[in-house]
Amino acid sequence: MEGLHLVADLRGCDPAQALMLRPETLRALCVQAVAEAGLGAVAELFHRFTPTPGSEQSGITGVVLLAESHLAVHTWPELGAVTLDVYVCNLGQDNSSKAQALMDRLVAAFAPASAARQALRRGLA
Template structure:
């Protein structure tokens, strides 16, 4: 991705289009480690670092008997995760603006949850 530095840093510019940010909807199937809160938190930290984003805070909750919801609050927006260990599924949202690469999180998630079965939908939010 080539970033146009003539526009404000907090916007995204790609292929001649300026927009607020890239939103990836990521479905992770046949996944492992979905009930391991510390593992999920580390995966969010690693994904944040890989994308070039800035982690401001990380919050998570472990449900009983299973499942985790976690949110990484970023200077560039957020990464969220909701898991359903009983069916091997996790739902991630990655929304980032500026000079970040949200796609760089995909191989991190694939490795962390030990599955090649990742499905991604990409949206460009706030296109002008």
């Protein structure tokens, strides 16, 4: 079950960009980025939350289940923030470079002013 878990906290994202507000736009990016990275999408779900009173903006939570594990994206347009979570198992082959390519593609798409990234090796005894 050895794998790589990548997370990124993005700040200073344009809150008006479609990726922050439109589930279908975010879904299209995520599914395309997964395929470009050479990972296998098996299912996905993207949900836009109801705006809070007094606000026109609301965020999206999206998940792509991968044959190798998962991708999760959470947007907060009211904060100009995004969190990304990419986890891949390395059973049978090392998928670490694919996970990194997926994360790089998503970070670039949101064009944040700053990005704090972390990587965790999982399943090591």
